[in-house]
Amino acid sequence: MTIAYLIDMALLVFLGITAFAILKLRALFAVVMLSSVFSLVSAGLLVHLDAVDVAFTEAAVGAGISTVLMLATLSLTARREKVPTHSHAVPLVVVFLTGLALVYGTLDMPRFGDPQAPVHTHVAPKYINDTEKEIGMPNIVTAVLASYRGFDTLGEVTVIFTAGIGVLLLLAAFIREPDGVKIHTLDHHLVLRVVTKVLIGPILLFALYVQFHGDYGPGGGFQAGVIFASAFIIYALVFGLNNARAAVPGQAVRVLVAAGVLLYGGVGIVSFLFGENYLNYSVLGSTPVSGQHLGILLVEFGVGLTVSAVMVSTFYAFAGQNPSMGDEDW
Amino acid sequence: MSQLIIDGVSGALLAAGSFLVLVGALGLLRMPDFFTRMHAAGITDTLGADLILLGLMFQAGFSLVSVKLLLIGAFLFFTSPTSTHAIANAGYTAGLRSSLAEGETGSPSAGPQPDRGEGAPRP
Numbered sequence: 001m002t003i004a005y006l007i008d009m010a011l012l013v014f015l016g017i018t019a020f021a022i023l024k025l026r027a028l029f030a031v032v033m034l035s036s037v038f039s040l041v042s043a044g045l046l047v048h049l050d051a052v053d054v055a056f057t058e059a060a061v062g063a064g065i066s067t068v069l070m071l072a073t074l075s076l077t078a079r080r081e082k083v084p085t086h087s088h089a090v091p092l093v094v095v096f097l098t099g100l101a102l103v104y105g106t107l108d109m110p111r112f113g114d115p116q117a118p119v120h121t122h123v124a125p126k127y128i129n130d131t132e133k134e135i136g137m138p139n140i141v142t143a144v145l146a147s148y149r150g151f152d153t154l155g156e157v158t159v160i161f162t163a164g165i166g167v168l169l170l171l172a173a174f175i176r177e178p179d180g181v182k183i184h185t186l187d188h189h190l191v192l193r194v195v196t197k198v199l200i201g202p203i204l205l206f207a208l209y210v211q212f213h214g215d216y217g218p219g220g221g222f223q224a225g226v227i228f229a230s231a232f233i234i235y236a237l238v239f240g241l242n243n244a245r246a247a248v249p250g251q252a253v254r255v256l257v258a259a260g261v262l263l264y265g266g267v268g269i270v271s272f273l274f275g276e277n278y279l280n281y282s283v284l285g286s287t288p289v290s291g292q293h294l295g296i297l298l299v300e301f302g303v304g305l306t307v308s309a310v311m312v313s314t315f316y317a318f319a320g321q322n323p324s325m326g327d328e329d330w
Numbered sequence: 331m332s333q334l335i336i337d338g339v340s341g342a343l344l345a346a347g348s349f350l351v352l353v354g355a356l357g358l359l360r361m362p363d364f365f366t367r368m369h370a371a372g373i374t375d376t377l378g379a380d381l382i383l384l385g386l387m388f389q390a391g392f393s394l395v396s397v398k399l400l401l402i403g404a405f406l407f408f409t410s411p412t413s414t415h416a417i418a419n420a421g422y423t424a425g426l427r428s429s430l431a432e433g434e435t436g437s438p439s440a441g442p443q444p445d446r447g448e449g450a451p452r453p
Contacts, residue, residue, distance in 0.1 A: 189419065195412040199405075
């Protein structure tokens with residue numbers, strides 16, 4: 001019964017309580033806030049499991065941006081969940097059986113942290129042993145994500161790109177042009193405006209640090225993208241959508257959405273042209289290691305571009321739905 | 331000897347910070363209405379968190395960890411009161427009035443709102 005074990009258990013219990021409260025509440029505003037809390041607690045749990053890279057993303061997306069997006073959705077719809085008319089019996093049985101099946105499935109899995117587990121004996125030793133020599137990066141997570149598993153990451157970025165395009169398409173029919181529409185800003189909130197002005201600079205700087213320091217510490221394109229986007233979103237929230245659009249036009253953001261994926265794919269094409277496999281960065285530099293560095297830097301930059309642009313344009317699309325979104329909605 | 335002093339100071343700071351956070355949590359549960367709850371949570375949390383960070387800084391000594399803790403403390407020092415202010419302001423804008431100030435202001439919707447987090451009624 002170590003301290004670490006107790007912390008894990010406490011966080012898990014918090015997660016359970018939050019999830020249960022989310023299920024039971026009908027007030028959607030509270031549900032949104034609780035799901036934000038849920039994300040923050042899971043981020044804490046992930047930090048405690050030494051998965052700092054994931055915790056970053058969870059905290060920024062789950063607790064930050066998705067909360068804002070859900071609040072924006074909430075201001076377009078009702079604030080209370082309808083009471084369901086059907087009975088709970090059938091869904092309960094289905095969920096219970098699925099849960100039992102999943103628990104039964106975990107019985108076959110190796111114990112957490114078991115050194116004999118397949119995941120620790122198959123490719124992990126190769127990554128751990130060879131990253132220093134082949135990629136020359138202290139952060140093995142980045143090396144695996146951007147180089148060894150570059151294809152998977154390209155797929156993930158494409159998923160984000162597709163999801164962003166999907167949201168834009170769904171909402172496009174309703175997007176109102178920014179001109180002529182008066183969007184309320186938090187003009188009289190002097191405290192918010194001053195503090196936001198003070199904070200935006202450090203947030204952007206931190207995003208750049210996370211982006212370009214991802215080779216050496218926790219971080220990378222996904223994390224940096226969402227942090228970067230959250231700075232823009234907080235600007236738009238406090239100073240109004242029109243000001244944000246003046247700073248970063250929606251058209252430019254939509255171009256960046258595609259530019260990130262193109263950059264990622266383009267790096268692969270370049271390594272093609274040098275006569276190597278797709279997304280093999282070793283040929284990009286004078287030595288394989290410097291090539292890997294350059295390739296990972298470019299690829300991560302592409303990831304960051306797409307992620308932040310998708311987040312910002314999704315926010316624009318949601319916020320543009322509701323030009324009268326005023327103080328009381330936030 | 332100096333280590334003993336450092337441990338003592340940091341222990342005292344950690345204890346004081348934990349005490350304040352605990353008091354804030356109790357106040358959040360026990361206070362009668364929205365604004366007094368905000369008061370309990372906001373003020374004690376800011377000082378409590380910063381005291382805990384200060385206590386941890388004494389443990390870390392002059393190192394990079396201390397710089398990071400200092401930065402976290404600085405951000406908390408700005409953001410925590412700001413969020414308290416924003417929430418209280420939103421509550422006021424939405425028509426919530428303090429139950430303690432009842433009668434003075436002739437408020438539109440006086441009295442404590444039994445809020446279970448569903449926010450205030452629209453004006």
